[in-house]
Amino acid sequence: MSEDSSFIIVLVLLFSLLPILLPFLSWAIGRWYQGRLMDALVLNEKQNGVMLQNDQHLSTASSMTTMAAASSTLLHVSICVGPSMGQIFFMWFKSLFGGRLHSYDVVLDFGRREALLRLNQQAKDLGCSSMVNIRIETSTVSFAKNNKNKTSSVEFLAFATGIRQ
Amino acid sequence: MEPTSISMYMSNVETIPGMTIAKSLGLVTGSTVRAKHIGKDIFAGFKNFVGGELKQYTDLLNESRNEALQRMMMQASSMGANGIVNVRFATSNVAAGASELFCYGTAVIVQ
Numbered sequence: 001m002s003e004d005s006s007f008i009i010v011l012v013l014l015f016s017l018l019p020i021l022l023p024f025l026s027w028a029i030g031r032w033y034q035g036r037l038m039d040a041l042v043l044n045e046k047q048n049g050v051m052l053q054n055d056q057h058l059s060t061a062s063s064m065t066t067m068a069a070a071s072s073t074l075l076h077v078s079i080c081v082g083p084s085m086g087q088i089f090f091m092w093f094k095s096l097f098g099g100r101l102h103s104y105d106v107v108l109d110f111g112r113r114e115a116l117l118r119l120n121q122q123a124k125d126l127g128c129s130s131m132v133n134i135r136i137e138t139s140t141v142s143f144a145k146n147n148k149n150k151t152s153s154v155e156f157l158a159f160a161t162g163i164r165q
Numbered sequence: 166m167e168p169t170s171i172s173m174y175m176s177n178v179e180t181i182p183g184m185t186i187a188k189s190l191g192l193v194t195g196s197t198v199r200a201k202h203i204g205k206d207i208f209a210g211f212k213n214f215v216g217g218e219l220k221q222y223t224d225l226l227n228e229s230r231n232e233a234l235q236r237m238m239m240q241a242s243s244m245g246a247n248g249i250v251n252v253r254f255a256t257s258n259v260a261a262g263a264s265e266l267f268c269y270g271t272a273v274i275v276q
Contacts, residue, residue: 034215081216
């Protein structure tokens with residue numbers, strides 16, 4: 001009997017504390033989940049992350065010095081990433097004091113590297129042997145219908161010209 | 166989206182590698198404004214609990230960007246061009262809940 005009632009009390013406490021616990025939970029799960037994503041990315045980069053390039057084609061140069069190309073194609077890839085709600089909540093705290101925002105660091109780093117990796121994969125799929133004029137653009141994308149909704153994300157667009165030889 | 170897909174030589178460098186430009190026809194642009202489906206928005210809100218990649222937004226932006234490119238190609242082909250060089254992309258938030266995807270380039274005739 002006493003066990004039953006204590007169980008109910010714990011349950012009620014848990015439900016009433018949920019709104020307070022939510023940011024913490026979101027923060028913790030976000031950190032764990034993004035850590036896993038990052039590990040997967042690092043593994044993927046090791047396996048097939050060697051960027052397509054050679055000595056004659058400079059990756060980010062806009063003009064090519066030597067033109068030994070059979071054909072070319074435009075490559076573009078974009079990815080939307082965002083930190084979790086809890087991380088946004090704590091970042092607001094952190095930004096009062098300034099300093100390094102670790103959560104954003106990780107998310108943005110992940111997004112950019114993932115975009116480059118996908119660009120590389122797209123180039124391989126289309127039979128390109130190298131890429132020139134790689135550009136990465138960053139923009140904030142918010143599809144939130146009202147300002148109360150803090151759902152915001154960052155879009156990374158990577159585009160390049162793929163060269164087939 | 167236009168069902169017909171036009172194939173065209175495109176690059177974001179000054180030339181089409183492997184080809185020579187015979188004639189330049191001037192600026193071509195393509196743009197599209199997209200808003201989010203509310204159901205998917207709620208789904209993305211759930212995903213926002215953990216962060217990371219927001220697949221719904223990624224898909225939406227890819228689809229819209231392809232449409233903008235498609236419109237640019239339509240404009241170029243109506244000018245009689247068969248290639249576009251110096252393609253640039255731009256994204257901007259025009260209103261709450263909507264995003265504009267814009268691309269522009271120079272239409273050329275290549276050989």
